[in-house]
Amino acid sequence: MSTIKTKATEQDVATFIENFAPTERRKEDAFFLKDFMERTTGFPAVLWGESMIGFGSYHYKSERSRQEGDWPLVGFSPRKAAMSLYVYSGCAGQENLLKDLGKFKMGKSCIYVNKISDIDLCVLENLIQSTVSFLKSKYPETS
Template sequence: MATSKQPVTIPTEVSVDDFLAALPDERRRADAERLRTILREVTGEPAVMWGPSIVGFGSYHYTYESGRTGDSPLAAFSPRRQQLVVYLAGGFEERHASVLARLGPHKTGKGCLYLKRLDEVDESALRELIDHTVRARKGVD
């Protein structure tokens, strides 16, 4: 018998302000506040908690080749203990290598950009990466 798996990363009613204020590290809290401002400005969308630890902006509906569908934020981040994780459209490493070269210290993973400190990266490059993700997810890039 097939079971329907409930998505974990869905919009919640949890306050983004309360979530960010509860971050124990002062620098991580300041970086998260700044990142919230950047993503709000780039997306034009308000911040909403998606699940217990992701701050998302806007939403889009996706359909995988397998037929699986769902909703996800246009752009999002999570202020983890060791780094900030910015969620970008998959494959951004190849498509936007020249922007990443300008960004400054970072690591990448499948659809994830890992930043230790926001003040060490080129904000215009970061904004460009976020904008490309939003445009890709809206189908205009």
């Protein structure tokens, strides 16, 4: 059975942000997002792998392969090129929310923003809440 390599770690999230965020602006945005996502999800920030900060977790089994593992409900990474937000699940209503989010680029399931002030925080909060609700209903043993 195949398992994913990115796993929750015991590393200190604040230390990670201080050392990983490439600029002062990215650091400020990362600390803001950490607090914002903790309040929005009710879960503490946990470093996953080498560069993702996640909130909550769920266990999944892929329908297309034998891969399974644990993954954060939502998260972000303060990368050099952009802040990567892992808050999109494609569940009902999220396409409409994206229209009002603000300035961003979309990857496969990742939202890239240059700075947090480019996006509407109320919309981000709704995206986070809808993703968490969707994943909790799809994976009932969510923590």
